[in-house]
Amino acid sequence: MRTSRLEAFSDGVLAIIITIMVLELKPPAGHELSDLIHTSGVGLLTYLLSFVYVGIYWNNHHHMFHLVQRVTGAILWANLALLFCLSLLPFTTAWMDESDFAHTPVVIYGVNLLGAAIAYFVLQSVIIRHQGSQSPLRKAVGRDIKGKLSPIFYLAGIFSALLIDPHGGLGVVIALACFVAVAIMWIVPDRRIDRVARQIEDR
Amino acid sequence: MRTSRLEAFSDGVLAIIITIMVLELKPPAGHELSDLIHTSGVGLLTYLLSFVYVGIYWNNHHHMFHLVQRVTGAILWANLALLFCLSLLPFTTAWMDESDFAHTPVVIYGVNLLGAAIAYFVLQSVIIRHQGSQSPLRKAVGRDIKGKLSPIFYLAGIFSALLIDPHGGLGVVIALACFVAVAIMWIVPDRRIDRVARQIEDR
Amino acid sequence: MRTSRLEAFSDGVLAIIITIMVLELKPPAGHELSDLIHTSGVGLLTYLLSFVYVGIYWNNHHHMFHLVQRVTGAILWANLALLFCLSLLPFTTAWMDESDFAHTPVVIYGVNLLGAAIAYFVLQSVIIRHQGSQSPLRKAVGRDIKGKLSPIFYLAGIFSALLIDPHGGLGVVIALACFVAVAIMWIVPDRRIDRVARQIEDR
Amino acid sequence: MRTSRLEAFSDGVLAIIITIMVLELKPPAGHELSDLIHTSGVGLLTYLLSFVYVGIYWNNHHHMFHLVQRVTGAILWANLALLFCLSLLPFTTAWMDESDFAHTPVVIYGVNLLGAAIAYFVLQSVIIRHQGSQSPLRKAVGRDIKGKLSPIFYLAGIFSALLIDPHGGLGVVIALACFVAVAIMWIVPDRRIDRVARQIEDR
Numbered sequence: 001m002r003t004s005r006l007e008a009f010s011d012g013v014l015a016i017i018i019t020i021m022v023l024e025l026k027p028p029a030g031h032e033l034s035d036l037i038h039t040s041g042v043g044l045l046t047y048l049l050s051f052v053y054v055g056i057y058w059n060n061h062h063h064m065f066h067l068v069q070r071v072t073g074a075i076l077w078a079n080l081a082l083l084f085c086l087s088l089l090p091f092t093t094a095w096m097d098e099s100d101f102a103h104t105p106v107v108i109y110g111v112n113l114l115g116a117a118i119a120y121f122v123l124q125s126v127i128i129r130h131q132g133s134q135s136p137l138r139k140a141v142g143r144d145i146k147g148k149l150s151p152i153f154y155l156a157g158i159f160s161a162l163l164i165d166p167h168g169g170l171g172v173v174i175a176l177a178c179f180v181a182v183a184i185m186w187i188v189p190d191r192r193i194d195r196v197a198r199q200i201e202d203r
Numbered sequence: 204m205r206t207s208r209l210e211a212f213s214d215g216v217l218a219i220i221i222t223i224m225v226l227e228l229k230p231p232a233g234h235e236l237s238d239l240i241h242t243s244g245v246g247l248l249t250y251l252l253s254f255v256y257v258g259i260y261w262n263n264h265h266h267m268f269h270l271v272q273r274v275t276g277a278i279l280w281a282n283l284a285l286l287f288c289l290s291l292l293p294f295t296t297a298w299m300d301e302s303d304f305a306h307t308p309v310v311i312y313g314v315n316l317l318g319a320a321i322a323y324f325v326l327q328s329v330i331i332r333h334q335g336s337q338s339p340l341r342k343a344v345g346r347d348i349k350g351k352l353s354p355i356f357y358l359a360g361i362f363s364a365l366l367i368d369p370h371g372g373l374g375v376v377i378a379l380a381c382f383v384a385v386a387i388m389w390i391v392p393d394r395r396i397d398r399v400a401r402q403i404e405d406r
Numbered sequence: 407m408r409t410s411r412l413e414a415f416s417d418g419v420l421a422i423i424i425t426i427m428v429l430e431l432k433p434p435a436g437h438e439l440s441d442l443i444h445t446s447g448v449g450l451l452t453y454l455l456s457f458v459y460v461g462i463y464w465n466n467h468h469h470m471f472h473l474v475q476r477v478t479g480a481i482l483w484a485n486l487a488l489l490f491c492l493s494l495l496p497f498t499t500a501w502m503d504e505s506d507f508a509h510t511p512v513v514i515y516g517v518n519l520l521g522a523a524i525a526y527f528v529l530q531s532v533i534i535r536h537q538g539s540q541s542p543l544r545k546a547v548g549r550d551i552k553g554k555l556s557p558i559f560y561l562a563g564i565f566s567a568l569l570i571d572p573h574g575g576l577g578v579v580i581a582l583a584c585f586v587a588v589a590i591m592w593i594v595p596d597r598r599i600d601r602v603a604r605q606i607e608d609r
Numbered sequence: 610m611r612t613s614r615l616e617a618f619s620d621g622v623l624a625i626i627i628t629i630m631v632l633e634l635k636p637p638a639g640h641e642l643s644d645l646i647h648t649s650g651v652g653l654l655t656y657l658l659s660f661v662y663v664g665i666y667w668n669n670h671h672h673m674f675h676l677v678q679r680v681t682g683a684i685l686w687a688n689l690a691l692l693f694c695l696s697l698l699p700f701t702t703a704w705m706d707e708s709d710f711a712h713t714p715v716v717i718y719g720v721n722l723l724g725a726a727i728a729y730f731v732l733q734s735v736i737i738r739h740q741g742s743q744s745p746l747r748k749a750v751g752r753d754i755k756g757k758l759s760p761i762f763y764l765a766g767i768f769s770a771l772l773i774d775p776h777g778g779l780g781v782v783i784a785l786a787c788f789v790a791v792a793i794m795w796i797v798p799d800r801r802i803d804r805v806a807r808q809i810e811d812r
Contacts, residue, residue: 012218015621095230215421298433418624
């Protein structure tokens with residue numbers, strides 16, 4: 001099995017996820033700038049965060065499958081598990097936004113991000129195991145510092161929202177800061193995979 | 204006619220079906236974990252079941268068209284009939300979920316799954332007939348035990364919901380168990396087609 | 407310019423149009439079969455009709471671009487005009503269905519189908535003019551009997567809904583019969599184009 | 610990194626943006642032609658304007674990436690920024706339409722168009738810088754008169770809506786005229802890029 005159709009299907013699902021979130025943004029009832037800022041201002045930033053996250057996953061997915069030649073059943077299902085986690089993002093984003101960043105919805109948003117990170121890690125591991133000892137993806141990923149830091153940040157965010165301040169407030173702010181920090185960390189595209197991919201092409 | 208554009212169109216439709224179901228998941232009004240579980244907890248599991256079903260159909264569609272070289276008008280329309288059946292899944296899933304698994308909506312959900320299975324079988328038969336006596340798809344499908352078991356399970360589910368307990372309850376539970384069982388049976392990717400495909404490529 | 411990206415974009419838009427119509431189907435409030443038939447029964451048939459129409463356009467678009475090698479700016483915009491007309495189908499379908507097939511919405515649905523047919527004819531003419539005197543598409547289309555009959559049927563439907571019975575009833579039934587008749591006429595795939603395409607490939 | 614998957618993902622997102630706007634068009638409550646014109650007549654023209662804008666961006670994106678061979682991380686993110694701006698169009702279009710072209714929503718619509726134009730310019734500049742001194746895109750774009758005129762028109766529209774008439778009316782009409790003028794200016798496909806592309810292919 002080639003990867004082209006798996007990539008096309010994943011692209012389709014990610015394109016829809018990234019776009020339907022904007023359907024959650026309801027136009028404000030009033031017609032003034034203040035209406036826009038009060039009712040949608042936060043929504044736009046939340047949408048931007050989730051947009052960036054889906055963009056990061058698409059980006060990394062793109063880089064990862066650049067190093068994959070053949071697809072197995074296990075890879076197909078690990079990929080679908082990742083898409084399932086990401087498909088819940090519009091739901092958890094909407095809940096977090098509608099609740100004005102209440103305690104529990106922020107925790108659930110973090111759990112959703114954590115779930116997607118785990119699914120991505122499983123997908124990566126399934127591919128590496130299938131490629132065997134000479135796996136180009138294993139080489140490219142290397143020590144995978146970003147991939148190991150992300151769940152720690154998510155867990156820190158989830159626990160700070162849960163523990164520091166059970167009624168929202170500071171805990172929620174720390175949690176959101178963690179989620180934004182991971183996004184910024186990943187926005188820099190994965191140069192390691194780029195480098196290995198270039199070496200393989202040069203041979 | 205090559206298969207590439209039919210595959211791309213089917214991928215697009217399946218990607219949309221699998222993703223718009225999440226639009227049915229409305230964020231709970233409250234902001235507590237209990238709100239999430241009471242109003243969306245069941246919804247998430249229902250969504251997961253339908254997500255897995257669309258994933259299975261995409262998976263099998265992917266494997267099947269791997270063995271198809273040319274597309275005829277009959278194959279195009281049989282494929283559209285399958286997509287039509289699957290496009291009703293978000294509707295029947297939403298009705299089943301909103302009714303809290305009432306009697307009739309569970310039966311209709313089963314009828315929808317049965318319709319999709321029949322459409323898939325028709326598509327498979329049209330392709331095999333077009334490929335003639337040396338059909339690689341016929342070889343790959345073999346005795347098609349899974350394909351023959353699925354409608355039996357769907358019918359068992361439909362009838363148990365209809366007959367055992369006309370007011371819901373046990374009959375509905377048995378029906379849902381049947382639908383989940385078929386999904387689990389198919390989650391294992393179709394190794395027979397994989398095997399024949401590999402043999403053909405090896406020649 | 408190759409046709410691949412125009413085909414991919416058109417496939418995407420058509421896949422979305424064909425799928426979002428199902429979002430218009432709201433699950434019935436009640437949980438009995440009679441609720442389904444009373445509130446959604448007609449809706450399902452209307453959805454089926456529009457699904458078949460989008461399927462026909464995708465099918466013919468697929469066949470047509472099989473004979474196109476290069477895309478010009480005029481072809482790109484004629485194609486977008488066709489996609490625009492088709493993108494209004496979910497809107498006119500929903501209005502026709504919600505009004506229980508009232509007089510004006512049925513006329514507007516017919517105008518929408520007529521507009522799509524004209525846009526398709528313009529696209530076909532632009533391609534033929536660009537291909538010049540040896541146009542394979544002109545050969546394949548031949549006398550284009552179906553393409554000429556369709557607008558006549560649409561106009562007959564529109565006028566029968568307008569004239570015979572201004573308050574709905576018989577006029578609307580004749581109009582719907584015209585629209586269904588055109589769909590049935592086109593469901594048979596365009597064997598003429600198939601034949602020419604095969605001849606070209608055989609050379 | 611090849612451009613194929615970036616193009617496919619962008620096509621998917623643009624196809625969804627162009628199609629979900631039609632979901633904003635709610636069928637009128639009444640069943641007369643006057644209901645359609647009063648409640649949706651303006652909406653259809655607004656939808657047409659935004660449809661044409663997305664079509665223009667798809668068209669220019671298509672032409673631009675025809676001259677791109679390799680994709681870098683910076684190009685991926687500049688492309689995502691463009692898609693983000695365009696993904697807000699259904700939201701700003703809906704607000705402008707629902708407010709019956711009130712003052713502020715028209716300004717915000719103009720800001721959205723301006724943002725997309727800036728993102729497109731950034732994407733173009735990133736590609737040209739990456740291609741180096743022999744950049745075929747730089748040659749094709751030339752003095753980029755259209756690209757420089759567009760933001761001036763957007764700014765003229767935004768300021769006329771802001772300054773001339775703070776309570777709507779003439780200022781809004783001038784603003785809309787500016788936005789329509791830019792669309793008409795771009796509808797003519799970019800012959801300069803076509804010309805250079807042809808020269809490159811001819812070599």
